[in-house]
């Protein structure tokens with residue numbers, strides 16, 4: 001069912017006109033490129049907003065609460081916990097390499113990172129903060145007013161500026177240089193025999209039909225439970241919530257497998273606690289194939305080679321509130 005197009009031409013990267021060329025192996029997954037920072041001041045502002053708990057009603061929840069950059073950009077919970085200890089309906093996907101995905105959210109309801117970033121601030125199961133109040137808070141903090149002016153040339157802060165700065169920061173959250181990337185770039189020693197056997201199995205059994213591209217995912221929406229239905233108690237219905245088309249029920253954005261060793265538990269409902277379980281379920285439900293423990297071990301060994309360099313951040317120091325700053329209301 002999943003015949004792969006084999007491309008015969010090797011991809012050659014020319015380095016700035018020089019005669020030197022590095023050959024990247026011709027594979028369905030490509031190396032992650034390091035981030036190019038075009039506007040460092042905007043990225044720095046976005047980083048502050050990313051760690052800013054005053055964008056939440058409680059004053060204690062920031063983007064980093066559920067997408068912890070010390071933990072692969074996730075909260076490692078089955079489903080997220082937000083304002084008032086409310087449980088969200090789905091598992092928090094990693095934000096690492098999310099700029100490489102065709103759309104944001106499990107059902108792709110946001111087209112890009114900027115469109116996504118406004119949602120969690122006001123969602124009641126997340127930060128529960130009306131946008132008008134979030135803007136009042138930022139506008140009351142002289143340090144932010146100066147920084148927004150420096151980046152956007154305006155003193156009046158609006159949501160477009162906030163989400164655009166957050167998205168600029170998120171675009172830097174890529175994880176190049178995994179061992180698998182080194183292998184893709186031609187280093188034969190970067191993977192051991194078991195890991196390589198795992199990759200071969202991953203490729204030959206058809207996982208790459210869906211998990212492909214630099215992020216090993218994020219390139220399409222696919223049915224969860226293609227060969228055998230997936231049983232879940234989660235209310236999430238997937239892509240049909242966006243398109244209204246019944247055939248899109250249980251179609252989810254194929255998640256990235258980059259850093260998947262760190263982003264447990266797995267699936268939109270967080271029901272698979274371990275990578276072994278996730279691989280076993282994928283084999284049976286998506287490909288109609290029951291792997292032996294040995295085969296699962298090999299695929300898992302391969303998946304763990306896709307953990308790349310995690311973003312190295314200096315903790316931002318957030319500007320102090322002024323006397324006019326609206327106070328947080330943790331119990332609202």
Ligand code: HEC
Pocket residue numbers: 050061062063064065066067080081082083088090091092093094095098101103104105106107113116117120121125126127166
């Ligand atoms: C309470 C936990 C929580 C907080 C706080 C939170 N998120 Fe999320 N985030 C989630 C969950 C859960 C999802 C998946 C929701 C869905 O797909 O329906 C998500 C999805 C995302 C995605 C899409 C990733 C993908 O692969 O589809 C991005 C990007 C993101 N959040 C960024 C942010 C930003 C920026 C903030 C802060 C403004 C933030 N999040 C705050 C829990 C949280």
Ligand code: HEC
Pocket residue numbers: 202205206207208209210211221222223224226251252253254255256257260263265266267268269275278279282283286287299
């Ligand atoms: C037909 C498309 C398709 C195929 C083939 C496929 N996957 Fe998936 N994969 C998905 C989708 C869609 C999800 C998300 C499902 C969900 O959350 O309900 C997923 C999720 C995963 C996850 C969990 C990631 C996370 O962060 O939650 C892992 C691990 C995974 N796949 C590995 C594999 C492996 C290994 C194979 C081959 C045995 C494979 N997949 C084959 C579409 C596919």
